[in-house]
Amino acid sequence: MTIRNYLKPRSLQEMLEAKRKHPKSKFVAGGTLVVKSNYPDIDTLIDIQDLGLNRIRITDEEYGIGSFTTFTSIMESDIDCCGDLMKKFARHIGPVTIRNVATIGGNVMSGFNWNDTLPPLLLMEAKLVFEGMEGRRETGIEAFIENRTLFKDMLLYEVIIPRKDVGKVYYSRFSRTEDDIPTSIVAAHKDGGKVRIACGASVLKPFVKSIAADQAESLGIDPGVKYIDDLRGNAEFKRKILLASLKEIKEWAHEN
Numbered sequence: 129m130t131i132r133n134y135l136k137p138r139s140l141q142e143m144l145e146a147k148r149k150h151p152k153s154k155f156v157a158g159g160t161l162v163v164k165s166n167y168p169d170i171d172t173l174i175d176i177q178d179l180g181l182n183r184i185r186i187t188d189e190e191y192g193i194g195s196f197t198t199f200t201s202i203m204e205s206d207i208d209c210c211g212d213l214m215k216k217f218a219r220h221i222g223p224v225t226i227r228n229v230a231t232i233g234g235n236v237m238s239g240f241n242w243n244d245t246l247p248p249l250l251l252m253e254a255k256l257v258f259e260g261m262e263g264r265r266e267t268g269i270e271a272f273i274e275n276r277t278l279f280k281d282m283l284l285y286e287v288i289i290p291r292k293d294v295g296k297v298y299y300s301r302f303s304r305t306e307d308d309i310p311t312s313i314v315a316a317h318k319d320g321g322k323v324r325i326a327c328g329a330s331v332l333k334p335f336v337k338s339i340a341a342d343q344a345e346s347l348g349i350d351p352g353v354k355y356i357d358d359l360r361g362n363a364e365f366k367r368k369i370l371l372a373s374l375k376e377i378k379e380w381a382h383e384n
């Protein structure tokens with residue numbers, strides 16, 4: 129990647145202007161992924177740190193997490209929803225040196241199936257607010273995962289988490305070492321007579337589904353769920369890890 133321009137807009141207007149002038153550009157937030165990546169077509173980086181997005185907005189109905197908010201800020205915040213799920217997953221992202229600079233927006237937008245944010249955001253029914261040439265656009269996290277390319281040139285502005293009391297939350301994250309990226313993530317809460325379960329990392333496309341607790345394991349053998357072969361294990365290994373968590377959820381749901 130040969131970067132010819134490094135821009136630092138101070139307003140959304142300037143950001144849109146920069147994007148318009150430099151179509152071969154990429155946003156940079158914490159930079160933990162951008163600096164390690166090779167984008168042969170990119171000649172411009174647009175640094176978003178001066179857009180005032182390192183903040184958390186709290187109302188009675190929702191939390192509005194600015195996309196530049198770091199995982200350390202989330203861990204230290206007053207966010208209190210879905211048990212302590214937000215803080216639980218933030219604590220697992222990389223070592224502390226990464227959490228201090230890596231942002232929620234960079235994680236959601238980096239586009240990997242293993243990103244730590246996706247299953248918790250699916251479980252919490254998060255909404256994403258984008259800014260682009262065509263104006264502001266809001267979408268649910270599920271729709272975003274289905275159609276990521278629609279948003280590839282837009283700025284993720286805010287992640288909205290509805291404040292809901294869902295009772296106790298199950299969360300499991302399997303990784304080869306404490307600091308490694310996840311091999312499997314499962315989060316769940318009870319949902320009426322069912323259990324709402326969100327899965328990611330082991331599967332090609334993170335998903336959420338409500339299902340009777342006794343049927344939880346059937347999610348792991350659903351032919352529509354595709355597993356990934358990579359250096360962290362083959363597809364069969366990933367399937368077995370997910371099945372172990374789903375079995376645990378069945379027991380957890382009976383006990384809670």
Ligand SMILES: Cc1cc2nc3c(=O)[nH]c(=O)nc-3n(C[C@H](O)[C@H](O)[C@H](O)COP(=O)(O)OP(=O)(O)OC[C@H]3O[C@@H](n4cnc5c(N)ncnc54)[C@H](O)[C@@H]3O)c2cc1C
Binds near residue numbers: 158226235
């Ligand atoms: C040592 C190490 C350990 C890691 N461990 C984990 C881990 O355990 N779990 C995990 O999920 N990830 C992990 N990561 C990956 C990465 O650090 C995270 O995904 C991080 O959250 C990315 O955020 P960032 O702010 O650094 O993004 P950047 O690197 O700045 O950007 C990442 C991508 O998102 C785009 N982008 C950034 N912000 C926006 C925005 N607001 N709107 C639109 N596009 C945007 C950029 O253009 C780029 O394509 C790790 C990385 C390293 C180097």
